[in-house]
Amino acid sequence: MINFDFDSVCVLSGAGISAESGVPTFRGGGKSAVWKGMPFDEISSAKMVKENLDEVWEWFDYRRGVLKECEPNKAHKALVKLEKTVDDFLLVTQNVDGLHTRAGSENIIEVHGNINRSRCVVCRKRFQMQSHHVPHDPSKCDECGNKVRPDVVLFGEMLPSGAYERAVEKASGCNLFIVVGTSALVYPAAILPEVAKRNGAYLIEVNPEETPLTAYCDESLRGKAGEIVPDLVSNLIA
Numbered sequence: 001m002i003n004f005d006f007d008s009v010c011v012l013s014g015a016g017i018s019a020e021s022g023v024p025t026f027r028g029g030g031k032s033a034v035w036k037g038m039p040f041d042e043i044s045s046a047k048m049v050k051e052n053l054d055e056v057w058e059w060f061d062y063r064r065g066v067l068k069e070c071e072p073n074k075a076h077k078a079l080v081k082l083e084k085t086v087d088d089f090l091l092v093t094q095n096v097d098g099l100h101t102r103a104g105s106e107n108i109i110e111v112h113g114n115i116n117r118s119r120c121v122v123c124r125k126r127f128q129m130q131s132h133h134v135p136h137d138p139s140k141c142d143e144c145g146n147k148v149r150p151d152v153v154l155f156g157e158m159l160p161s162g163a164y165e166r167a168v169e170k171a172s173g174c175n176l177f178i179v180v181g182t183s184a185l186v187y188p189a190a191i192l193p194e195v196a197k198r199n200g201a202y203l204i205e206v207n208p209e210e211t212p213l214t215a216y217c218d219e220s221l222r223g224k225a226g227e228i229v230p231d232l233v234s235n236l237i238a
């Protein structure tokens with residue numbers, strides 16, 4: 001167990017932290033998500049936005065429909081507690097479900113965007129959607145009349161500028177880095193724990209399964225986020 005005074009904490013979360021809230025993960029458990037016979041990295045791609053935006057919206061509306069019923073779980077809430085206790089804290093999430101914010105996290109970067117936002121494909125005006133309104137609304141931009149698309153990062157797209165750089169800066173400077181519920185396969189987010197480790201941070205992973213990161217970790221805590229993270233946080237702030 002960690003035996004030094006940490007004062008700067010960075011957390012990277014992935015789909016696994018929301019699994020116990022009822023949000024399906026993309027990979028893991030030997031399966032990967034498929035929508036109408038298409039792997040998710042095909043339907044969630046920049047190419048599909050160009051070729052068949054209606055179908056992209058069908059998939060995102062389906063996911064928004066699943067999320068309507070989901071609530072933040074004990075792991076999301078425990079991270080809020082940690083944030084309140086540590087002066088220098090940043091949560092970087094790959095999740096687009098908004099559950100961290102609903103739990104009360106404030107210092108957070110959603111590197112892959114948010115499923116309840118859309119943006120115009122032409123003028124890029126952003127729209128906040130009502131999470132309980134499925135299907136999405138609006139479907140046209142009120143500024144220029146063009147179609148809107150989900151405001152999330154899709155396969156084949158760059159991360160929004162600025163956000164990732166801020167995450168790298170924090171990862172390089174923190175002395176404790178916690179990775180929760182990610183397969184650590186999608187770059188560049190998966191680089192953050194490596195950056196932290198290279199710069200001397202203590203690295204803890206919470207995941208029921210091994211990941212490519214496991215070998216670099218100082219501690220690998222095997223199990224579900226909702227069970228492990230609350231205990232981990234209690235130990236850290238005791």
Ligand code: OAD
Nearest residue numbers: 014015016019025026027028094153181182183209224225
């Ligand atoms: P994945 O679906 O790739 O991985 C989920 C991870 O969560 C796996 O390693 C599981 O073992 C783990 N897991 C499952 N249940 C868990 C639980 N109860 N507690 C803790 N861990 C659990 O999800 P991500 O790594 O988040 O990108 O995927 C990264 C990105 O790939 C996503 O953000 C998404 C996808 O393409 C975009 O949409 C751009």
